[in-house]
Amino acid sequence: MDPSKPIITLRDLKKSYDGANNVLKGITLDIAPGQIIGYIGPNGAGKSTTVKIMIGMIPEFSGDVRVFGLNIATDAQEVKKRIGYVPETAALYEMLTPNEFLRFLGRIYAIPEAEIAKRAADMLQLFGLKGNADARMTSFSKGMKQKVLIIASLIHDPDILFLDEPLSGLDANMMVVVKEILSRLAGKGKTIFYCSHVMDVVERVCNRIVIIDKGSIIADGTFDELQGMNKGESLEKIFTQLTGSSGQERLAEEFISAFEGGSHS
Amino acid sequence: MTGLILKILDPFRRLFEALNVDYPKFRELLWVKLTIDNRQEKSVAQRKSEKEISNAMLWVMAIYAFLGIFAGFLLAAIPALFTALVFIHAVIMVMTAVALISDFSSVLLDTTDNAILQFRPVDDRTLAAARIVHITLYLLMITLSLSLGTLIIGTIKYGFIFTLAFPLSLVFSVLFIVFLSNIFYLFLIKVSGEERFRDIVLYFQVFMAVMAMGSYQILPRLLESSLLKNFAIQIKWWTFLIPPAWVAAPVEAAVRGVISKETLLLTLLGIGLPVILIIVVIKYLAPGFNRALMQLETSGSVREKKSLSRVLSNFFSRLTSFHPAERAAFELVWLISSRDRKFKMKTYPSLGYFIIIAALMVLRGKEGLAQVLRDLPASKNYLLFLYIGCGLIPITTHQIRSSDLFPAAWIYRALPIAKPGEILKGAMKAVMMKFGGSFFLLASIVTLFIWGPAVIDDIVLASVNMMIITYTLSLTVKNDLPFAKPYAVGREAQQGIKGILFLIFPVCLGFAHYGLTFVPFGVLVAIPVMMALVRPLSKIIDRTPWAKIESIGS
Numbered sequence: 001m002d003p004s005k006p007i008i009t010l011r012d013l014k015k016s017y018d019g020a021n022n023v024l025k026g027i028t029l030d031i032a033p034g035q036i037i038g039y040i041g042p043n044g045a046g047k048s049t050t051v052k053i054m055i056g057m058i059p060e061f062s063g064d065v066r067v068f069g070l071n072i073a074t075d076a077q078e079v080k081k082r083i084g085y086v087p088e089t090a091a092l093y094e095m096l097t098p099n100e101f102l103r104f105l106g107r108i109y110a111i112p113e114a115e116i117a118k119r120a121a122d123m124l125q126l127f128g129l130k131g132n133a134d135a136r137m138t139s140f141s142k143g144m145k146q147k148v149l150i151i152a153s154l155i156h157d158p159d160i161l162f163l164d165e166p167l168s169g170l171d172a173n174m175m176v177v178v179k180e181i182l183s184r185l186a187g188k189g190k191t192i193f194y195c196s197h198v199m200d201v202v203e204r205v206c207n208r209i210v211i212i213d214k215g216s217i218i219a220d221g222t223f224d225e226l227q228g229m230n231k232g233e234s235l236e237k238i239f240t241q242l243t244g245s246s247g248q249e250r251l252a253e254e255f256i257s258a259f260e261g262g263s264h265s
Numbered sequence: 266m267t268g269l270i271l272k273i274l275d276p277f278r279r280l281f282e283a284l285n286v287d288y289p290k291f292r293e294l295l296w297v298k299l300t301i302d303n304r305q306e307k308s309v310a311q312r313k314s315e316k317e318i319s320n321a322m323l324w325v326m327a328i329y330a331f332l333g334i335f336a337g338f339l340l341a342a343i344p345a346l347f348t349a350l351v352f353i354h355a356v357i358m359v360m361t362a363v364a365l366i367s368d369f370s371s372v373l374l375d376t377t378d379n380a381i382l383q384f385r386p387v388d389d390r391t392l393a394a395a396r397i398v399h400i401t402l403y404l405l406m407i408t409l410s411l412s413l414g415t416l417i418i419g420t421i422k423y424g425f426i427f428t429l430a431f432p433l434s435l436v437f438s439v440l441f442i443v444f445l446s447n448i449f450y451l452f453l454i455k456v457s458g459e460e461r462f463r464d465i466v467l468y469f470q471v472f473m474a475v476m477a478m479g480s481y482q483i484l485p486r487l488l489e490s491s492l493l494k495n496f497a498i499q500i501k502w503w504t505f506l507i508p509p510a511w512v513a514a515p516v517e518a519a520v521r522g523v524i525s526k527e528t529l530l531l532t533l534l535g536i537g538l539p540v541i542l543i544i545v546v547i548k549y550l551a552p553g554f555n556r557a558l559m560q561l562e563t564s565g566s567v568r569e570k571k572s573l574s575r576v577l578s579n580f581f582s583r584l585t586s587f588h589p590a591e592r593a594a595f596e597l598v599w600l601i602s603s604r605d606r607k608f609k610m611k612t613y614p615s616l617g618y619f620i621i622i623a624a625l626m627v628l629r630g631k632e633g634l635a636q637v638l639r640d641l642p643a644s645k646n647y648l649l650f651l652y653i654g655c656g657l658i659p660i661t662t663h664q665i666r667s668s669d670l671f672p673a674a675w676i677y678r679a680l681p682i683a684k685p686g687e688i689l690k691g692a693m694k695a696v697m698m699k700f701g702g703s704f705f706l707l708a709s710i711v712t713l714f715i716w717g718p719a720v721i722d723d724i725v726l727a728s729v730n731m732m733i734i735t736y737t738l739s740l741t742v743k744n745d746l747p748f749a750k751p752y753a754v755g756r757e758a759q760q761g762i763k764g765i766l767f768l769i770f771p772v773c774l775g776f777a778h779y780g781l782t783f784v785p786f787g788v789l790v791a792i793p794v795m796m797a798l799v800r801p802l803s804k805i806i807d808r809t810p811w812a813k814i815e816s817i818g819s
Contacts, residue, residue: 055384059556080386091380095301107293108385136304162384 005069006030007160007191008054013063015049023049025215026063033159036182036192038206040199040235042243046215047195048088051162054193055085067160081109084153088164088195090145094137098124098148101137102155109156116155123151127174142169150178160191167201179205203235213243267299270402284547286394290387294395299402329410332360337414340422346520350513354438357411358509362442364407365400393551397443404439423520430519434512437539441508444542451554467606475617504531511535574603581698586691590682594691598665598747599699605668607752612664616657616700623653645782647712647720651727652775654705655734659767661700662738665692666745667752674749685746686809689739692747693806697735705731722788723778729795730774736802738767746814 008031015024023046031037041047052058053065056076065072067079093101099120106116124133127147137145146169153161161182167175182192182205196202202209203223211219211226219226219242223235232238240248271292278288336356343349382392412435419427453465504510504527514531518524578599586592602608627646682688709724781787 052384057379057383077386077388080384083384085384087380087384089380093297093301093378093381095304096297100300104293104297105385108290108382108387110289 004032007033007068008193009064009066010050010054011064013050013053013061013065015046015053015058015061023215024053024061027212027215027217029210029217029220031191031193033191034186034189035208036186036194036206038202038209039193039195039212040197040202040209040239041212045212045243047212048164050212051085051164051193051195055083055162056080081156082158083160083162084156084158085162086146086149086153086164086166090142090149090169092137092145092148092152094140094145097132097134097136098129098151099133101148102152105152105155111156119155120151123154127151143171143174146170147174158190160193161185162193162195164195165197166194167196167198175201199234199236199239209235211239211242218242267296267303270299271296274398281394284394284544285390286547287388287391291391291395291398294382294387294392295398298395298399326406326410329360329364329407330413333357333411334414336411337416337418340415340418346423347513347517350516351507351509353412353415354434354509354513355507357408357435358438358442360411361404361408361439362446365404365442365446389554389556390547390551393554394547397447397547397551401439401443404443405436408435408439427516427520430516434516434535437535438508438512440539440543441512444539444546447546447554448542448550451550464606467610470610471613471617475614475621505534508535511538572603574600578603578695582691582695585694585698588687588691590684590687591691591694594688594747595695598692598695601668601748602661602665602695602699607669608664611667612661612700615660619656619660620653620704623649623656642715645779647708647716648723648727648775648779648782650708650712651705651724652730652771652778654701654703654708655727655731655771655775656768657704658697658701658731658735659738659771661696662693662767665696665747667750668748669752671749671751674746677746677749684807684809685811685814686807688746689809690736690803690806693735693739697731701731701735722792723782726778726781726788726792726795729792729799730771730778732799733795733802734771734774736799736806737770739806740802741767741770 008029010027010029013024013027014022016022027046027050039047039050049058053061054067054072056072056079059073059076061073068082070079072079093104096104102120102124103116106113106120111119121130121133124130127150129144129147132140132144137148140148146166150166153163163182167178170178179201182194186192186207194202194206206223208222209219209226210217219229219238221229226235226238227233230238230241232241274292274295281288281291336353339352339356340349343352378392409432412431416428416431419431511531511534514528515535518528518532578596581599582592582595586595602612627649677685677688705728712720712724778788778791781791
């Protein structure tokens with residue numbers, strides 16, 4: 001991959017539901033290979049929608065989206081072969097076992113049979129799921145399902161990884177492992193698009209941070225650059241400065257009095 | 266089983282590839298779907314037994330085989346083979362269409378695997394092919410069960426050529442139905458938007474199911490009439506417009522060993538049209554279908570602040586439920602049953618069917634509506650009207666246990682509910698008021714209008730009995746909290762049968778009531794007696810311990 005050419009380009013990406021409700025109001029973004037992009041924003045800012053458009057899950061939008069230089073509107077199938085995605089909600093065929101599910105995916109990606117089996121066995125073992133490899137996922141905890149999702153997103157060795165809250169449900173040790181995996185993948189030239197609400201993880205893992213609010217990009221740069229522009233020492237402070245109405249403390253107080261049945265008007 | 270099905274499909278690989286279906290991926294998708302179906306039934310406790318065909322599916326097939334016996338009688342009753350086959354294929358086609366619409370349209374309209382597959386390299390055409398074949402397989406199983414009776418009678422009457430030719434003809438009628446319904450749904454999606462589409466589908470499903478089941482009631486009556494015995498369809502130009510005739514013709518030709526020009530033409534239609542439809546749907550229509558379905562999902566929010574169901578549920582819950590938990594359950598059941606389309610789709614057809622059967626009982630042996638109306642005031646048919654409402658309760662009760670949103674039932678365990686009986690009672694009361702009560706009110710008005718105030722005591726007794734029925738039901742039925750279980754393909758059929766069994770109780774009470782009307786003051790005496798039963802029953806339900814509640818979810 002040519003490192004000087006962006007691997008993902010978004011040009012004036014707009015999306016609305018029902019013609020009126022504008023979720024994305026013109027996102028323009030260039031992402032270089034090997035970057036770890038932290039894509040953050042308040043609830044309902046349009047993060048998941050952006051990702052779903054880039055991976056071809058939402059075919060209707062306006063603007064130009066190119067991944068690997070391919071137009072997602074016309075070449076989605078080609079793009080899909082080379083990307084991995086960890087969705088926000090744990091959508092899995094829970095009636096299957098991890099081995100069966102991964103074998104199924106491997107065949108969808110047309111990976112040789114022996115190769116799938118090896119990769120699945122190795123990854124399951126490393127994530128501590130060896131003993132559960134042939135148990136149905138219906139009984140799995142949230143963390144175990146999340147591990148399977150992460151493995152499923154990597155089984156075909158994708159060039160770009162889209163992650164939507166990938167650490168949810170994982171214990172602290174696993175989080176460290178996954179974070180380390182991500183930085184090593186980036187070191188190998190993989191591009192990672194990371195959506196999250198967990199600011200300190202984004203701050204440490206990502207080498208570029210994009211903040212969106214109400215469907216528009218409001219900040220874009222490295223953590224240091226963002227720090228320089230907005231006098232906050234942590235990403236959380238910067239984030240609340242940029243996206244909040246700075247009334248969080250009052251909001252919290254009012255919230256508490258709402259269920260205490262207090263005299264607050 | 267799954268492996269066998271896939272092996273049977275493998276020789277057709279070329280055909281699928283000619284349709285631009287990615288066969289290896291298609292095969293994988295189908296494998297996943299079949300595997301999931303096989304495992305759906307087994308709960309955590311049963312997981313050790315690894316039988317692949319679930320008993321549930323066998324149950325369903327047994328029921329359809331039983332229903333199919335009637336179709337077999339047609340073959341025995343009608344001397345003209347072609348005519349008999351046209352009728353039988355018509356019955357089987359309608360039954361299969363009903364099965365498709367009422368039980369498997371969820372498979373056809375399913376969008377859940379989009380979340381897993383949409384970002385992976387699977388094209389819409391392959392996915393659509395997998396879905397269509399998946400449904401077709403189920404319908405084939407049902408059709409084959411349905412035709413078992415016909416097959417046996419046909420073999421006895423016409424020999425082994427029938428045994429071979431008839432099942433083959435069924436394959437084509439199933440294909441025909443699947444593709445027809447696909448086109449129908451696609452048309453609906455294109456014409457109407459979003460929310461409306463699903464509503465239209467729902468009402469169509471209910472209508473179709475009721476009509477089909479109703480016509481099934483009439484068929485055996487037709488059998489008895491001499492009209493059918495001497496009836497033979499002549500091949501005219503309009504015969505070419507009836508799909509059952511297309512598939513009936515080749516079977517007749519094979520058995521008789523004679524092929525006429527007309528038969529050949531019909532055969533060509535029967536085999537050719539489904540194949541042409543397959544190509545049209547998979548190649549041209551299906552990709553748009555999936556895309557259109559996905560758009561259906563992302564529809565705007567519906568505001569329910571002042572909806573009628575909310576006003577009514579609020580009013581009736583205050584009227585009937587006294588504990589806060591009971592009221593909560595009452596309103597939950599009332600509101601969800603008003604809004605959950607799947608619930609409506611499962612419940613309304615059986616309610617409609619039940620009312621049709623009851624109407625047929627009134628009309629039985631009568632000639633024309635005029636005579637019915639003339640005889641009505643002298644009869645005691647008002648009891649039938651009144652107890653129809655009671656009969657609706659057991660049918661609905663078994664439907665409020667399942668929901669697609671069953672995981673939400675965690676709240677029952679998390680909330681400080683000391684007496685789960687209050688939840689059960691609130692839920693049952695909602696069923697009673699909404700489904701039994703609404704019809705009961707209507708029946709009471711009609712009854713008072715026709716029979717006059719003399720039957721007021723009967724109305725009162727019937728209403729007390731309705732409460733007794735409701736309470737007894739929640740005692741005899743396994744104690745399931747409302748909407749706490751997942752739907753499973755086969756279990757519903759089993760529950761449906763249980764629902765019918767529980768109909769026996771209202772029927773018995775109805776007959777007892779009927780008997781009492783011959784005893785002087787019988788009804789008047791029965792009212793306080795039955796009323797005295799209500800309170801102890803209610804107390805017993807209240808005392809239901811947590812241990813007796815079926816475990817939630819799976």
